[in-house]
Amino acid sequence: MPTVSMTVNGKSVSADVEPRTLLVQFLRENLGLTGTHVGCDTSQCGACVVHVDGRSTKACTMLAVQAEGKNVTTIEGLAKGDELHPMQEAFREHHGLQCGFCTPGMIMSAVELGMRNKEPTEEEVRHWLEGNICRCTGYHNIVKAIMAGARAMSA
Amino acid sequence: MTSESNVKWIGKNTIRPDGADKVTGRAAYAADATMPGMIWGKILRSPHPHARIRSIDTSKAEALPGVKAVMTSADFVEFPVDTPVPIGIQDMRWMSRNIMARDKVLFAGHPVAAVAATTEKIAEQALELIEVDYEVLPWVIDVEEAMKPDAPILHDHIRFEGKPSNIAGKLEHTLGDVEAGFAQADVVIERSFRTEPVHQGYIEPHACLVSVSDGKATVWSSSQGQFMVRGMCAHMTGLPQNDIRAIPAEIGGGFGGKTIVYLEPVALVLAMKSGRPVKMQMTREEVFRATGPTSGSVSKVKIGATKDGKIVAAEGTWWLQAGALPGAPIRGPVGCGFAPYDIPNVHTLGFDVVCNRSKVAAYRAPGSPIGAYAVECVMDEVAEALGIDPLELRLRNAAKEGTKAAYGPVFPRIGYEETVRAAMEHPHYRAPLGPNQGRGVASGYWFNAGGESSAQVNINEDGSVVVITGHPDIGGSRASTANITAELLGIDYRKVSVLIGDTSVIGFSNLTGGSRVTYASAMAVTESTREVINTLKARAAKIWGIDPEAVIWENGEARPAGENAGNFEPLTLAEIAAKANSTGGPIGAGKQLNAVGAEGGFGTHICDVEVDRELGIARVVRYTAFQDVGRAIHPAYVEGQIQGGAAQGIGWALNEEYIYDKNGKLDNASFLDYRMPVCSDLPMIEAVIIEVPNPKHPQGVRGVGEVPIVPPLAAVANAIYNALGIRFYSLPMSPPKILAALEQTERLAAE
Structure with missing residues (x-):
């Protein structure tokens, strides 16, 4: 089994994995994330x-x-201690979630948008x-949360 | 009811208590659980839509290193087909055969055996070593084909009108005399409709982890009811209920589809046989092939009205696919279809038709969208024929307090008329439309449900409060429960923590379904909290040495009722809590009840579409939903329910469908090919909350979650008609269908 090493949420990790192991399996099953x-x-x-x-x-x-060798950030690595990332705070504040299952992926996607575009339009x-x-959610509050979160990221 | 002037928390958009866990990845869903020594379970599924199982040989699989247990339906309790075993609205005769096939497989994807092994890969390899000898049988999936005289028969024991049949049940409602009614009509319109099966589409696939130790089982799973999980596991294995502890994980969406079990009893048997904790999780493909969906249907609806726009008679017949085992939601269209209207003569009829497809599971207002689709499209044609505005036609015929519904009840105070008036007065209804755009309207109804709920309210030593209920939270019920408890106690809602108890810590609570949780749970929580308040008053009385009757509870404090009661400084909840042990012991109360009086809910939607004539794509460009919710305990989550339901309805109308190949196998079992709405498919969905309080509920609550999926199918269809001048009588109105219709229109015009 090959050994894989990477940085996850700021920490160096290394493990022997089967070559066909997906990154998501590695994160969930090997690292418990x-x-x-x-x-x-x-x-x-997503x-x-x-x-x-x-x-x-x-x-x-x-x-x-x-x-x-890459630098991986998961939803668990976004907040600084108890202080939520502005995009996490925006989702919580603007009710941009219900069951929450899609939320981590939504937030991680939205954070990259916020990094690229300080004031994204609805479209x-x-x-x-x-x-x-x-x-x-019908996406309604997710869109509102991301527009607010992107603004908050650049503030 | 709380007086309006004092309301602090009911109606406030408090931050959801589960919010932080969900935005940080800490929320624990079913697939997130692990245990030391855990092994993996996998299910062998039938490749055939219909076949007799001659034999199953598991010996090679059992011999594979790493395999710890193999099972078939022989390891479950058998339920003879002639003896009903009801559990909630389900019947274990059918549930057991859906969980694992017995003598026959009834759909491609039907479980036939299961394996638990040390890795998922070994479990998959072991499945390939199981030898099943099938006698392949003719199959039928289409609902009309299934009713033909020469159709393959799925179940020998099902008879209809004395003959072997795939029609497993019938439901009929009659009011007045429809023949006489139609005789009075100036306009009569009758149309036939067709819908395809659609899946609930929750993003979290089914998953569970089961461990058994000393004969006692712990089931960790994602479901809409931990007591349902416990009950079905007990039935399937013969274990007594006290030996099964069902723990509700955070649920990643359900929409009705998680009101039954698929994996838990299988994992339980594998855990019993192997002595190891067993984890199972479905792939998305398994979710599509073997869980949910709701029925496909054919229907026929006829409405007659007089020149002045009074509907005098209505008739509807719906044939719904049950899938492999009986249980299509015929109650939905047959009961709800015409419920928005005050019609003197009504006849509705529904048929429950089995076919070689996965057994239906509940899906948001089960069956009602199928009913409203047909009724509301015909209503649009009636309005057009009479030259009356479609909302005006609905208003003239609106059901109101005192209206007798064809399915039985006489409505108390309801808010249907208010939804229509609000729609007529909304700027959306008069906004100009662009080229290739059209506007459609439709209404819808859902019964809503009450039922069994248990709650425990405990006052902690520091004056904070823990509330335990027994319903998985799928729509924000922890937030609404916190709002209600804080309101009644007169304390900050942040002092209230709401937990969902497992089956060993809270009393029986029925499923999260039927839009019942905020309704029924709030009643149990309200009664518990009122008892707590009585105790708090009694403790204050004891401290003051006065009669408990002379104490009132106000703004989170006990006060003397008046000057005669004595002159004492008010005691806060925290002060009383601190003295609990010296005044009589811990303070708390639990109530259990069977909630009645869940009155139905009505909605009216306005939809604008724009059609791309070259690509055949109908895009919803503006959407407004009006709904009577009784009382919005947490308006943002009420809006969220309305927006989510409308979005699912739009998906049903435009793109979603089960497509089968020529071998009777589902051809689009992935999110790639089963097209649910993505963010760029939808506009902002404006939810307009109308509050006509339910007189039978302490806070005025009606159910919310299901009504919003009822009107969209017809609202979209009517909008497309107004954009193109073409009426579609089948769903989905996907690009190929729209394109074909446009091309045909052009051809006819050219000829």
């Missing part, structure tokens, strides 16, 4: 989005060995989120 969710088998739902070297990435479309947010499915 269960905030990254699996909702589908075909990379549509519940597994994490950041790999700062880019939002579906952790189900990447092998763990492909993340060798830009909707287009950006095409790879993240929510079945509870």
